[in-house]
Amino acid sequence: MTIPYNIPISDLDYCLEQLLDHKPPKILPPETIQHLCHTLKTQLLSVPNIMPLQSPISIVGDIHGQFHDLLEIFQIGGSPPSTNYLFLGDYVDRGYYSVETISLLIALKLRYPDRVFLIRGNHESRTITTNYGFYTEVLNKYNGSAEVWTYITDLFDYLPLGATIDGKIFAAHGGLSPSCQQLDQIRALDRFREIPHDGIMADLVWSDPDTEILDFKLSPRGAGYLFGLDVINKFCHDNDLMQMVRAHQLCNEGYTSYWKGKCLTVWSAPNYCYRCGNRASVLEILYYSGESKSMGEPNANENDVKYDDYKNRFEDSIVHKVQGVLPGQFFNIFEASPENDEDTSKGKGVNGINSDEELVGNGDFFCSYFKERPRKQHVEYFL
Amino acid sequence: MSQDNQEQSVSSKESTSKSKTVFTMPGNRPGIQAVHVNAAREMVRLHTQGRRPPSSTTASTAVKGPVPPLPSTASSFPGASPHPHVSIPEGCKNPQCTHCGKVIIPAPQSSYPIQDTPAIAVKNWKIYTIKKPILNSTELEDLEARFHFPLPEMIFGNSRVKIVNEVSGESIEFNALDALDSLDSESHLKVSYHKEWLDSRRSEREKKEKEERGEVESRDLREFTDKLDTIEPYDWTYSPNYKGTTNIKFSESSQEIPIHRLTQPDPILFFDEAVLFEDELADNGISILNYKIRVMPTCLLLLCRFYLRIDNVIFRIRDTRVFVDFDQDLVIRDYRQQEYEYSELLKSVQRKSIGNDPKKLFRDHDWVSKNIPTINKVVESNQ
Numbered sequence: 001m002t003i004p005y006n007i008p009i010s011d012l013d014y015c016l017e018q019l020l021d022h023k024p025p026k027i028l029p030p031e032t033i034q035h036l037c038h039t040l041k042t043q044l045l046s047v048p049n050i051m052p053l054q055s056p057i058s059i060v061g062d063i064h065g066q067f068h069d070l071l072e073i074f075q076i077g078g079s080p081p082s083t084n085y086l087f088l089g090d091y092v093d094r095g096y097y098s099v100e101t102i103s104l105l106i107a108l109k110l111r112y113p114d115r116v117f118l119i120r121g122n123h124e125s126r127t128i129t130t131n132y133g134f135y136t137e138v139l140n141k142y143n144g145s146a147e148v149w150t151y152i153t154d155l156f157d158y159l160p161l162g163a164t165i166d167g168k169i170f171a172a173h174g175g176l177s178p179s180c181q182q183l184d185q186i187r188a189l190d191r192f193r194e195i196p197h198d199g200i201m202a203d204l205v206w207s208d209p210d211t212e213i214l215d216f217k218l219s220p221r222g223a224g225y226l227f228g229l230d231v232i233n234k235f236c237h238d239n240d241l242m243q244m245v246r247a248h249q250l251c252n253e254g255y256t257s258y259w260k261g262k263c264l265t266v267w268s269a270p271n272y273c274y275r276c277g278n279r280a281s282v283l284e285i286l287y288y289s290g291e292s293k294s295m296g297e298p299n300a301n302e303n304d305v306k307y308d309d310y311k312n313r314f315e316d317s318i319v320h321k322v323q324g325v326l327p328g329q330f331f332n333i334f335e336a337s338p339e340n341d342e343d344t345s346k347g348k349g350v351n352g353i354n355s356d357e358e359l360v361g362n363g364d365f366f367c368s369y370f371k372e373r374p375r376k377q378h379v380e381y382f383l
Numbered sequence: 384m385s386q387d388n389q390e391q392s393v394s395s396k397e398s399t400s401k402s403k404t405v406f407t408m409p410g411n412r413p414g415i416q417a418v419h420v421n422a423a424r425e426m427v428r429l430h431t432q433g434r435r436p437p438s439s440t441t442a443s444t445a446v447k448g449p450v451p452p453l454p455s456t457a458s459s460f461p462g463a464s465p466h467p468h469v470s471i472p473e474g475c476k477n478p479q480c481t482h483c484g485k486v487i488i489p490a491p492q493s494s495y496p497i498q499d500t501p502a503i504a505v506k507n508w509k510i511y512t513i514k515k516p517i518l519n520s521t522e523l524e525d526l527e528a529r530f531h532f533p534l535p536e537m538i539f540g541n542s543r544v545k546i547v548n549e550v551s552g553e554s555i556e557f558n559a560l561d562a563l564d565s566l567d568s569e570s571h572l573k574v575s576y577h578k579e580w581l582d583s584r585r586s587e588r589e590k591k592e593k594e595e596r597g598e599v600e601s602r603d604l605r606e607f608t609d610k611l612d613t614i615e616p617y618d619w620t621y622s623p624n625y626k627g628t629t630n631i632k633f634s635e636s637s638q639e640i641p642i643h644r645l646t647q648p649d650p651i652l653f654f655d656e657a658v659l660f661e662d663e664l665a666d667n668g669i670s671i672l673n674y675k676i677r678v679m680p681t682c683l684l685l686l687c688r689f690y691l692r693i694d695n696v697i698f699r700i701r702d703t704r705v706f707v708d709f710d711q712d713l714v715i716r717d718y719r720q721q722e723y724e725y726s727e728l729l730k731s732v733q734r735k736s737i738g739n740d741p742k743k744l745f746r747d748h749d750w751v752s753k754n755i756p757t758i759n760k761v762v763e764s765n766q
Contacts, residue, residue, distance in 0.1 A: 128666050131694055136743045144739070197576040206665065219619075224665055250536050252519035275658060276537055277516025379654040382675050382686060382749075383645055 012111040025100045033148050036106050037155040044158035051163040057084040059283040061247030061266035065095025068339035077282045081115040088247040089121020089173040093132035121173040122205040124156035125195045166288040168242040176227045177203030178216045183239050209263050254281035255331045257324030271336035274344040286314045287328040503653040506709040507550045512655045515541035532617035535662035542657050555629035557687045559659035562623040569616040574667045575695035621670045626703045633763035640706040653678040668692040683707045690748045698723045714765040723755035
């Protein structure tokens with residue numbers, strides 16, 4: 001039997017300080033990560049697969065290791081514990097700071113367990129992280145040891161799969177599953193495992209909405225689903241829900257509203273992969289309103305939004321009509337952090353394109369005087 | 384400094400330390416002090432000094448210490464003058480180095496959306512590149528009539544590279560949308576766990592049929608799974624058959640791209656690279672089309688590469704190289720296809736036992752390209 005044990009708050013604050021007060025952020029030692037992961041695992045054991053949460057809460061989509069853009073979110077949307085946060089998964093892979101991002105989120109979750117909530121995305125998995133960068137990043141940052149990757153991916157198996165907000169909004173990473181009609185079917189799953197290739201657990205983190213169809217369609221890739229209007233209407237009706245909020249899909253605007261706000265995509269990685277130039281957003285849910293008749297519809301032009309409109313952004317305003325959200329909701333849109341910008345101009349690559357470590361040159365003397373990396377123009381004698 | 388001021392600074396320090404106890408953001412900096420101002424002045428002095436070209440005056444004042452020898456830019460190519468004729472086209476704001484005539488290409492501007500349109504002209508040839516963010520939802524909607532299949536996750540539809548001969552009017556361009564027009568109508572490839580996935584679906588259906596025989600099934604979401612079928616087949620790997628959008632009359636040629644001219648250390652007047660489209664195949668690998676271009680005093684090389692990796696299935700590379708000789712207005716186009724089984728490459732990596740992270744190599748397109756066989760090659764020229 002494990003003895004219930006909590007890490008002292010001062011230790012957690014120290015971890016947060018290491019990550020937040022240094023530039024570049026200091027990574028936590030492997031023993032600390034092990035400790036944090038172990039403690040969080042014991043806490044997550046008693047958390048149900050679908051967490052019942054209440055508004056007000058801010059919902060964050062994919063982050064993908066863009067640590068500085070995560071800090072940007074806290075900057076614009078308020079930081080825990082003054083703001084409640086629900087993260088929809090995909091914390092690691094692709095960005096340069098997966099280790100720092102997941103470390104910060106773990107530390108925050110332990111520090112403010114009633115304010116920060118994490119659910120699982122498709123990248124919170126062993127196979128995916130070996131293919132898309134997190135594993136490699138751990139090897140690079142921890143002197144070739146995969147230990148930290150093991151602790152963190154083991155922790156991923158304990159993350160819950162979804163959440164409800166005020167019992168009316170269902171939040172998950174991907175979408176709905178044809179094998180799942182009732183939320184109770186998700187609640188009954190044994191989630192403490194690697195994400196399988198099929199079944200409810202896989203579909204929850206994989207599937208996408210599609211406005212062109214009504215029912216479920218198989219993806220031509222040979223695995224995975226698309227779901228349509230009838231599916232979401234039936235699911236919402238059967239489970240007494242108003243809306244589904246999910247992440248998983250990149251969009252230039254940082255958010256997408258489907259079917260008059262019945263389903264929302266929130267995407268929180270601006271300038272994704274340091275090259276997409278897209279915006280990102282956080283979905284702020286201030287309150288839940290029982291009225292369904294004033295459901296938003298994206299029927300207004302973004303250019304019509306005046307600064308004053310933001311005063312009553314949660315009410316029936318033009319902002320609302322542009323974003324296509326329900327009353328009490330608002331997509332807080334933001335752009336990439338200056339650090340993201342910096343990484344972009346350095347031309348470091350993601351997923352293996354032009355991953356030129358040489359660029360970190362010693363540069364001229366005044367560059368080192370400025371303690372900055374020289375902004376060298378990348379030139380390559382490719383063949 | 385008056386006492387009041389000191390008191391104020393003390394009290395402000397107290398307040399910052401107080402706010403530190405909650406989760407604060409980094410970046411609280413003290414005010415500017417005189418010593419900082421002096422340091423800043425010194426930096427500016429060093430900075431401006433460092434930027435100044437090594438003029439004759441500095442040479443006459445006899446700089447102490449070893450002067451690093453200038454990198455040899457002398458080309459072994461006969462007729463290549465050290466100061467080639469480099470003209471700047473209209474609209475190109477790039478300054479020339481007063482010293483060597485080299486075109487100074489500025490680092491990408493740190494603005495979002497990223498917008499930079501560097502261009503260069505050498506002899507009769509003009510080279511344009513445009514890099515823009517991914518398409519937004521309005522632009523994507525406009526494409527619905529042109530493409531009847533789900534488009535890649537990231538489409539840089541406004542990015543392009545174009546090479547134009549101002550005299551003859553010959554031009555060749557590479558862009559994402561034309562590449563997507565060239566896809567096959569479907570792909571025989573499936574993801575690695577496709578069979579497993581289908582089998583599990585089949586067994587689920589059998590189970591359901593049994594249930595139906597035994598008891599009255601409530602009408603639920605499963606009714607949709609009866610009609611479950613894939614959406615219209617399309618090439619979900621996005622493998623283009625694209626050799627550029629061009630008006631050049633190419634004919635098959637025995638004249639290969641002269642590698643020796645590309646391997647000599649000619650100065651690169653202009654270099655650029657960009658992604659045209661990219662899709663992560665729902666985390667089953669990657670499908671990406673990108674280009675790289677480098678312009679030397681007498682020739683240029685453009686490589687437009689399609690790279691496909693389906694995890695545990697296949698690697699596929701389709702390279703289009705365009706070589707232009709500025710003196711002879713000669714254009715050579717080299718198109719080659721490479722394909723290899725995923726398992727075969729993994730085996731050969733394991734045989735050579737290169738590191739403990741083979742998948743890192745699989746993200747390195749150049750490495751993969753060098754290590755898999757070519758299955759098809761076509762060389763064409765305009766002469």
